[in-house]
Amino acid sequence: MRPTQQGSDVTPVAGTTTRNIQLTVNGKDYSVEVSPRRTLLDLLRDQLALTGTKKVCDMGHCGACTVLRDGTAVLSCLTLATACDGVSIVTVEGLAAPDGTLSPLQQAFIDCDGFQCGFCTPGQLVSATALLAENPTPSREEIKAYMAGNLCRCGAYSGIVDAIEQASRQG
Amino acid sequence: MTRVVKTKIEIEGRVHEEAVVVERDEPAAWEAGREFAQVGKSANRVDGRERVTGAARYTYDVHPAGLLYTAVLRCPHPHARIVFLDTTAAENHPGVRAVISKNNAPDIGWYGGASKLFDEELRFAGEEVAVVAADDADIARDALKLIKVGYEVLPAVLDVEDAAAHDAPTIHPKGNVLLDDDGHRGETYTRGSLDEGFRSADVVVEGTFRTPTALHNSFETHGCAASWDGDEITIWESTQYIFGVRGRVASALKLPVSSVRVISEYMGGGFGSKGQTLKHSVIAPLLSRMTGRPIKYMLDRHEENLLSGNRGETVQKIRIGATREGKLVAIEMETLCNIGAYGTWAAAVDGPAKELYSCPNVRTYTLGVRTNLGSHAAFRAPGHVEGTFGLESAIDELCRQLNMDPIEFRKLNYAESDQVSGKPYTSKYLLESYDLAAKLHSEAGEPSLESLPPGNWKVGTGMGSQVWSGGGGPPAHALVRLNSDGTIEVISGTQDIGTGIKTSLSQVAAEVIGVPLESVRFRLGDTQKGPFAPASWGSITVPSVGPAVRVAAEDAKQQLLEIASYFFEVPASQLQIKDGFVTIEGREEGKRSIGEVLSEVGDYMIVGKGFRGPNPVEPLRTWGAQIADVAVDLDTGRVRVLRVVAVHDVGRVLNPKGLASQFYGGILQGVGLALMEDRVVDERTGLVVNGNLQDYKVPTMADLPEMIVRAVDIPDTAANHIGSKGAGEPPIIPTPAAIANAIYDATGVRVRDLPVTPRRLLDSLATQGPSTAQEESGS
Numbered sequence: 001m002r003p004t005q006q007g008s009d010v011t012p013v014a015g016t017t018t019r020n021i022q023l024t025v026n027g028k029d030y031s032v033e034v035s036p037r038r039t040l041l042d043l044l045r046d047q048l049a050l051t052g053t054k055k056v057c058d059m060g061h062c063g064a065c066t067v068l069r070d071g072t073a074v075l076s077c078l079t080l081a082t083a084c085d086g087v088s089i090v091t092v093e094g095l096a097a098p099d100g101t102l103s104p105l106q107q108a109f110i111d112c113d114g115f116q117c118g119f120c121t122p123g124q125l126v127s128a129t130a131l132l133a134e135n136p137t138p139s140r141e142e143i144k145a146y147m148a149g150n151l152c153r154c155g156a157y158s159g160i161v162d163a164i165e166q167a168s169r170q171g
Numbered sequence: 172m173t174r175v176v177k178t179k180i181e182i183e184g185r186v187h188e189e190a191v192v193v194e195r196d197e198p199a200a201w202e203a204g205r206e207f208a209q210v211g212k213s214a215n216r217v218d219g220r221e222r223v224t225g226a227a228r229y230t231y232d233v234h235p236a237g238l239l240y241t242a243v244l245r246c247p248h249p250h251a252r253i254v255f256l257d258t259t260a261a262e263n264h265p266g267v268r269a270v271i272s273k274n275n276a277p278d279i280g281w282y283g284g285a286s287k288l289f290d291e292e293l294r295f296a297g298e299e300v301a302v303v304a305a306d307d308a309d310i311a312r313d314a315l316k317l318i319k320v321g322y323e324v325l326p327a328v329l330d331v332e333d334a335a336a337h338d339a340p341t342i343h344p345k346g347n348v349l350l351d352d353d354g355h356r357g358e359t360y361t362r363g364s365l366d367e368g369f370r371s372a373d374v375v376v377e378g379t380f381r382t383p384t385a386l387h388n389s390f391e392t393h394g395c396a397a398s399w400d401g402d403e404i405t406i407w408e409s410t411q412y413i414f415g416v417r418g419r420v421a422s423a424l425k426l427p428v429s430s431v432r433v434i435s436e437y438m439g440g441g442f443g444s445k446g447q448t449l450k451h452s453v454i455a456p457l458l459s460r461m462t463g464r465p466i467k468y469m470l471d472r473h474e475e476n477l478l479s480g481n482r483g484e485t486v487q488k489i490r491i492g493a494t495r496e497g498k499l500v501a502i503e504m505e506t507l508c509n510i511g512a513y514g515t516w517a518a519a520v521d522g523p524a525k526e527l528y529s530c531p532n533v534r535t536y537t538l539g540v541r542t543n544l545g546s547h548a549a550f551r552a553p554g555h556v557e558g559t560f561g562l563e564s565a566i567d568e569l570c571r572q573l574n575m576d577p578i579e580f581r582k583l584n585y586a587e588s589d590q591v592s593g594k595p596y597t598s599k600y601l602l603e604s605y606d607l608a609a610k611l612h613s614e615a616g617e618p619s620l621e622s623l624p625p626g627n628w629k630v631g632t633g634m635g636s637q638v639w640s641g642g643g644g645p646p647a648h649a650l651v652r653l654n655s656d657g658t659i660e661v662i663s664g665t666q667d668i669g670t671g672i673k674t675s676l677s678q679v680a681a682e683v684i685g686v687p688l689e690s691v692r693f694r695l696g697d698t699q700k701g702p703f704a705p706a707s708w709g710s711i712t713v714p715s716v717g718p719a720v721r722v723a724a725e726d727a728k729q730q731l732l733e734i735a736s737y738f739f740e741v742p743a744s745q746l747q748i749k750d751g752f753v754t755i756e757g758r759e760e761g762k763r764s765i766g767e768v769l770s771e772v773g774d775y776m777i778v779g780k781g782f783r784g785p786n787p788v789e790p791l792r793t794w795g796a797q798i799a800d801v802a803v804d805l806d807t808g809r810v811r812v813l814r815v816v817a818v819h820d821v822g823r824v825l826n827p828k829g830l831a832s833q834f835y836g837g838i839l840q841g842v843g844l845a846l847m848e849d850r851v852v853d854e855r856t857g858l859v860v861n862g863n864l865q866d867y868k869v870p871t872m873a874d875l876p877e878m879i880v881r882a883v884d885i886p887d888t889a890a891n892h893i894g895s896k897g898a899g900e901p902p903i904i905p906t907p908a909a910i911a912n913a914i915y916d917a918t919g920v921r922v923r924d925l926p927v928t929p930r931r932l933l934d935s936l937a938t939q940g941p942s943t944a945q946e947e948s949g950s
Contacts, residue, residue: 006247007257007319037309046307051232052225054439056390057472061864064390092225102223110219113832117669118222119390119439125223141622148873151864153390153440154669155839156832157875 021085025050026094034081041065041076043084044091052092052122056151063150064123066130067091073130092122095129104170105129108163116154124150128164137168178785180644182709183553184519191645197718197784198725200888201823209682210893211884213828217674217693218437218667227437230409233396235465239268239304241458242311243474244318246293246300249327249543249857250342253291253320258301260317266310269461270318271454272301279423279453282513282546285344288423288450292325294342294512295544296858297477299450304458304466327543327857331484331509335540342512342543349510349517349539357538358517360525362590368501368532372492376568380489380561381924382907383849384509385482386867387550391439393479394469397455404456405432411445411668412706417698419448424456435696441668442840443549444480446708476862480548481850483509485520487561497575499584501532504561508554510539511546518547518554523562526638526792529586543857549708551840552900555639556907560925563635563908567915577634577912578605581796589790597787597889600820601636601794604883608634608796608818611879618800618813618877626804630813633912634798635905641821641897642791642890643715647783648702651680651720651727655774657751657766659686661723662694664701665716670899671829672712676720678825679893683724684731685748686765702780710793710897713825718891719781727779734777735768787889793901795819797838799876799909803917805936808929812842812876812910822896823886834880834902841906843870846926 018033025048034043041058044050044067053076056064060078067076068090095103105128108114115121124147131138131146138146143164152160174193179186201210221227258270273289281288289299301318305311326340333339334347341347351358369375395408404426408416413433421428438445455468470479485508492501504524508517517539524535547553570577585602588595612632620628649663661680667673677691684691694700704716732743735753739746745756752762769775800814815838824830847868851861861867880902886894907925915921920935 004248004251004322004324005320006244006322008316035307035309042308045232046234049234050225051228051234054229054390055231056392057864059472059863059865061472062390092223096224102220106223109223110215113216113671113828115222115669116671116832116836117390117438117440118227119229121222122225144872144875148871151390151869151871153388153442153840153869154832155836155870157839157870157872158835158878159832161872161875 019082021082023084023086024088026090036082038081039077040067040079040081040084043081044076050091050093054119054122056119063127064120066123066126066150068126068130071133073127092125095125105132105163105167108166112159112162112166113156114159114163115156120150120152124152124160131164132168136171138164140165176785178644180786181640181642182711183549183640184522185516189645191785192782193784194780194782198722198892200892201886201894202888203886207682209678209688210825211823211827214674214678214688214826216671217677217688229391229437229439230394230396230407230435231391231439231469233407235396235398237464239306239462239464239466240308240311241466241468242303242308242315243299244301244315246296246298248322248324249296249329250325251293251322252325253300254323255321256300257319261303261314264310264314264317266306267303267314268306268464269304269458270301271458271461276457281450283515285513288453297474297545302454302458304462329542329544329852329854329857331486331507331540331542334542335507335538343541347541357536360521360535361533363532365501365503365532365534369492371494371500373495374569374572375490375492376565376572377490378565378923380487380564382485382557382560383925384484385550385844385848386476386850387442387444387480388476388864388867388869389440389442389444392470392472392475393445393449393451395452395455396465396467397459398465399459403430403432405434406452406456407434408452409438409445410435411441411666411708413664413666413696413698414703415446415706416448416452420452420456423453432699435666438666438668441707442551443553443708446706447480447548449479472864473862476867477859478545480550481545482550482553483511483547485557487520487558489561489565491565491569493569493573497573497580497583499528499530502530503534505536506538508537508539509542509547511544512541513546514539514541520554520558522555523558523638525591526586526589527562527636528584529590530584544852551837552639552904555904556844559635559637559904560907560911563905564911564921564923567633567912568921578609581605581636592790594789597789597791598885598887599792599794600883600885601796604794604796604818604820607881607883608798608816611818611881612798612816615814615816615879620802623802623811627806628802628804629917630800630802631913631915631917632798632800633909633916634796635908635912637795637901637904639710639793639901639904640791641710641714641793641901642786643711643897644786645783647704647715647719649716649719649723649781650702651723651779651781653727653731653765653769653777655766655769655776657764657769658692659684659690660692660694661720662701663704663716663720664698665695665704665712666707667695668707670712670833671826675713675825675829676717679717679720680724683721684728686751690751710900712897713895714891714897715783717893717895719783721781721893723779723781726781727777730777730779731765731768734772738768738771789889791890791896793819793821793896795901795905797905797909799906799913801910801913801917803914803932805918808933808936810846810914810927810932814877814879815906815909816879817902818881818883819898819901820883821898821901822890823894824882824884825895830882830898831880833898835878837900837902838878838906839870841903842874842876842910844925845907845910847928849926
């Protein structure tokens with residue numbers, strides 16, 4: 001017998017000290033109390049009920065939680081909420097026009113079947129939005145290189161490339 | 172009139188007989204060449220808007236008020252017994268609402284009685300020791316550190332060949348290996364005489380082929396939210412089988428099934444792993460009862476990769492023989508399958524050896540072996556992907572030695588009927604698949620090398636072919652409701668796991684009733700709403716639920732026409748519905764919308780009822796062929812798949828756009844298995860070291876080859892009355908074999924172990940080398 005043990009008597013650091021931050025999400029202003037350990041992803045999903053942004057790996061490996069932070073694509077699972085005081089965030093829920101009209105990219109994802117289960121789709125759409133903002137007319141190879149950090153286990157990649165091309169043509 | 176008939180149903184190589192309720196006569200099959208308004212036309216997904224706006228609510232997104240979060244203490248050893256366990260400090264930690272473990276959990280059997288919901292003996296690293304429910308996820312995780320547990324570490328077996336040895340330590344109450352019905356180790360299949368076969372062979376190819384343990388990595392992890400309402404529990408579950416979860420939870424908690432509601436409206440992928448019910452589905456309701464609060468219990472990525480299933484590794488010893496003229500005369504295949512700690516079945520790795528080619532002498536032996544690792548689960552065409560890699564690699568070697576074209580060889584050894592049952596197939600268009608794939612490949616010309624980085628690239632081409640079930644069967648049911656305002660709802664307890672079933676089956680309903688696709692709403696994934704439908708596995712949903720939807724829609728339409736006949740003052744048989752309007756056949760005037768007809772009869776709701784009838788007695792198969800072009804950098808060993816041409820016979824195509832996506836996805840997962848996917852276990856500690864999406868490699872957009880995909884698209888009118896077969900699994904089956912054969916074509920080196928990593932390929936180039944490859948392949 002080789003005995004081993006788990007557990008300790010040391011009480012873990014209490015995560016109860018919260019901090020107030022103010023941020024804009026999809027054009028709406030929020031003032032929220034967040035714990036220092038809270039990620040932007042959990043803030044969006046659990047405190048602001050914006051569950052469109054998805055948690056897939058929670059380690060910055062897959063791109064599913066991508067949001068725009070002051071216009072730049074970031075991984076919300078690797079972004080601490082406390083670092084978002086005063087910033088403006090756009091999530092997948094903020095891509096369509098206020099009247100519900102889909103963005104050209106969103107419509108193109110539907111037209112080109114750029115998703116299957118749809119779980120990576122919010123991150124794909126936000127990354128693609130950032131791509132077209134940086135480079136309005138990317139080549140297929142440029143699309144593949146830019147989007148390679150957004151994984152899709154269903155394998156909808158060809159539809160995603162087609163969709164980004166379609167949206168880019170529509171300007 | 173209702174009657175009961177017995178019918179055989181085959182799912183992923185396993186056949187069972189079922190007594191089936193036939194509610195009435197089934198309609199005649201849609202004939203070949205029939206003109207449709209909706210069926211066979213490319214349609215966008217009916218729930219596309221929800222999926223691109225973030226509005227689609229998946230299990231992970233369910234957030235009932237008062238929700239508690241969970242964290243799980245897991246066994247850190249591959250095999251151990253708990254000698255003490257103290258959760259007091261965790262329970263007293265501020266914010267913790269409950270802790271469940273063997274100390275307080277009810278005695279609920281698990282893994283077929285081999286273990287318990289919380290057992291003292293733990294058989295893989297990652298098994299549940301205790302689960303904490305707390306106000307937030309951080310507190311729950313903190314509390315895990317306060318649980319004190321001591322383990323007696325027991326002998327573990329991690330290697331499939333070690334575990335199969337007679338002197339291996341026994342790690343499971345029923346032994347380390349699966350037994351057949353007569354109590355013998357493993358399953359054996361024989362036809363003809365191998366001795367005679369190999370005696371008549373002029374050329375023999377022999378080799379050991381290995382496939383890795385591959386992880387599903389569905390993007391939504393397994394998990395649920397659970398909430399009691401009185402004595403009824405609602406479970407939002409990321410599952411391929413809501414009725415399976417309902418049954419398992421009801422039996423574990425000793426509840427009537429009517430008290431368990433399981434919902435899975437949007438689901439973030441399963442690939443086979445979510446056909447089972449895991450422990451969380453029972454633990455969450457228990458914690459919810461203990462705390463009086465809703466519970467969220469989602470696995471994290473690493474946990475997902477420890478315990479939610481995998482495509483278990485295989486070791487295949489294959490020997491095949493052919494005459495000088497290229498007639499296959501003997502196939503022998505012995506396979507070990509790693510089924511993990513609690514597996515109870517072995518995948519049908521020998522299916523291709525038994526059926527893909529005409530061969531009079533075949534012997535297969537398949538041994539499922541338990542190891543101290545997470546149990547396997549069905550993973551997109553389980554067994555056939557692995558067995559096709561081995562068999563089609565060997566066939567490729569044979570073709571090289573015979574100096575025969577691979578398609579010519581396949582046509583010469585074409586199996587006209589099923590050699591296992593002796594019966595003809597309901598349909599088989601594999602010859603058409605070979606010809607169309609070859610034609611498309613040739614028309615596509617040389618693949619472009621433009622996107623390749625600088626390197627010592629060599630290009631090669633290889634092929635693989637495929638046989639798989641995919642016929643589905645009963646029981647499967649659907650309802651079609653026509654509301655008084657003319658809106659149409661199709662209701663079935665099936666699941667859309669990303670395949671687009673909601674769309675293709677809406678097309679069936681719209682077709683039958685005679686309305687635009689937008690008029691139909693498909694409601695699925697709720698045991699309380701939907702009549703029974705089977706698990707979304709085995710490529711069975713279209714051929715199982717599709718006919719039920721057709722029957723329900725025909726029923727609803729007939730009721731509507733009978734009501735309309737009162738107002739039109741003609742018999743129902745003279746009425747028709749087109750583009751959503753009822754008219755007297757041959758006339759345009761006086762047309763009324765469905766809503767206009769139904770609003771005349773109060774707030775009346777038509778409910779049409781549909782069922783899936785029994786299966787034909789003939790075996791039903793899907794078929795296909797793929798041709799891959801690859802580039803190999805001889806200096807680095809890197810392989811790039813340039814192009815895959817795929818042609819599959821899956822019966823009538825309902826939605827070409829959705830079908831193409833299934834083909835693309837299958838091919839890409841095949842690329843992953845061929846080149847990069849491999850769960851790595853540390854052999855000293857028994858721990859999975861790459862259970863995340865960085866170290867476990869899945870294909871990215873940078874790996875995307877050009878894909879040219881087609882369905883033969885000939886309806887199988889004997890299979891069922893819509894003529895469709897399943898399509899989710901076939902496209903992954905031949906891909907790894909085609910890629911491996913293309914690598915041989917490029918390099919002259921045969922890599923018999925998947926994945927073909929740069930390291931493995933460089934090692935093979937060094938040992939086999941292009942110049943020695945010919946002798947090596949004959950050994």
